[in-house]
Amino acid sequence: MTDTPEKPRSHGRLRITPSLTPRALMEGPPDLARAWRARVLTLFPEAFPGTLGLSLTGKALDLGLWALDVIGLRDFGEGRHRTVDDTPAGGGAGMVLRADVLDRALQAARPGTPADRRLWPLVYLSPRGRPFDQATARAWAAGAGVTLLCGRFEGVDQRVLDHWEIEEVSLGDFVLTGGEIAAQAMLDATVRLIPGVLGNAASTEEESFAQGLLEHPQYTRPAVWQGRPIPEVLTSGNHAAIARWRHDQALALTRARRPDLWARLQARIPPET
Numbered sequence: 559m560t561d562t563p564e565k566p567r568s569h570g571r572l573r574i575t576p577s578l579t580p581r582a583l584m585e586g587p588p589d590l591a592r593a594w595r596a597r598v599l600t601l602f603p604e605a606f607p608g609t610l611g612l613s614l615t616g617k618a619l620d621l622g623l624w625a626l627d628v629i630g631l632r633d634f635g636e637g638r639h640r641t642v643d644d645t646p647a648g649g650g651a652g653m654v655l656r657a658d659v660l661d662r663a664l665q666a667a668r669p670g671t672p673a674d675r676r677l678w679p680l681v682y683l684s685p686r687g688r689p690f691d692q693a694t695a696r697a698w699a700a701g702a703g704v705t706l707l708c709g710r711f712e713g714v715d716q717r718v719l720d721h722w723e724i725e726e727v728s729l730g731d732f733v734l735t736g737g738e739i740a741a742q743a744m745l746d747a748t749v750r751l752i753p754g755v756l757g758n759a760a761s762t763e764e765e766s767f768a769q770g771l772l773e774h775p776q777y778t779r780p781a782v783w784q785g786r787p788i789p790e791v792l793t794s795g796n797h798a799a800i801a802r803w804r805h806d807q808a809l810a811l812t813r814a815r816r817p818d819l820w821a822r823l824q825a826r827i828p829p830e831t
């Protein structure tokens with residue numbers, strides 16, 4: 559183990575661009591310097607790109623439509639053992655990630671990020687945070703990038719959140735072991751909204767939450783399965799009738815399953831707000 563922190567590991571086109579000189583974070587081929595960028599701080603860098611390296615998000619990463627820098631928290635740890643955590647002040651179970659260690663990692667993650675947090679949010683994945691939703695994914699995708707701090711153990715020292723004015727965002731009302739799965743879920747939802755990542759852009763306009771509605775049911779071949787036929791209207795070729803049927807189904811599903819979304823629709827509150 560060396561005394562100097564390792565360079566953040568970058569994924570995507572950088573991983574197939576041979577270079578003897580370590581590249582600074584926002585340098586690199588011009589297309590990658592402009593690409594939407596995710597910067598993830600984690601105790602487990604090997605967890606990335608994980609599922610983000612597969613399928614459409616993985617292909618987009620390889621094509622340089624977005625870029626991923628992974629910063630290992632252990633590199634900024636204290637002493638010979640690179641200690642990153644300590645016992646909670648006031649007692650209690652578990653360990654807490656240290657403010658001074660996280661501060662060093664956050665300093666390393668800062669180069670090239672705009673000061674305007676609307677363009678590049680700084681986020682701690684946390685069950686206490688504001689719930690992540692499609693509007694958040696859309697807002698993040700419209701910016702230049704995002705920095706995500708993954709917690710572990712009992713979480714992070716509150717002072718680093720206050721000092722850096724870090725926004726807390728939650729994947730849902732449950733407790734994960736660490737922030738890595740939440741980071742990948744949020745990045746997946748965000749990256750697929752970056753222009754060019756999905757082959758068919760129309761698919762994001764019709765899917766769940768786009769219009770404040772859940773999506774209508776989908777069917778494909780075979781025409782009859784286990785005695786269940788595809789609804790007749792879908793094979794009628796009547797596009798107006800199909801659109802009407804899908805909209806009615808979306809309304810019925812939203813009303814039955816999501817009274818919160820339904821109330822917003824009734825009150826004509828746009829899904830973005």
Ligand SMILES: C[S@@+](CC[C@H](N)C(=O)[O-])C[C@H]1O[C@@H](n2cnc3c(N)ncnc32)[C@H](O)[C@@H]1O
Nearest residue numbers: 683684685709712713728729733734736737740
């Ligand atoms: C075991 S959890 C800590 C939970 C914390 N002691 C609490 O009760 O709020 C460890 C880490 O997992 C991540 N995490 C857990 N649940 C999450 C959620 N629902 N959304 C986002 N991140 C979560 C956070 O980064 C957190 O620091």
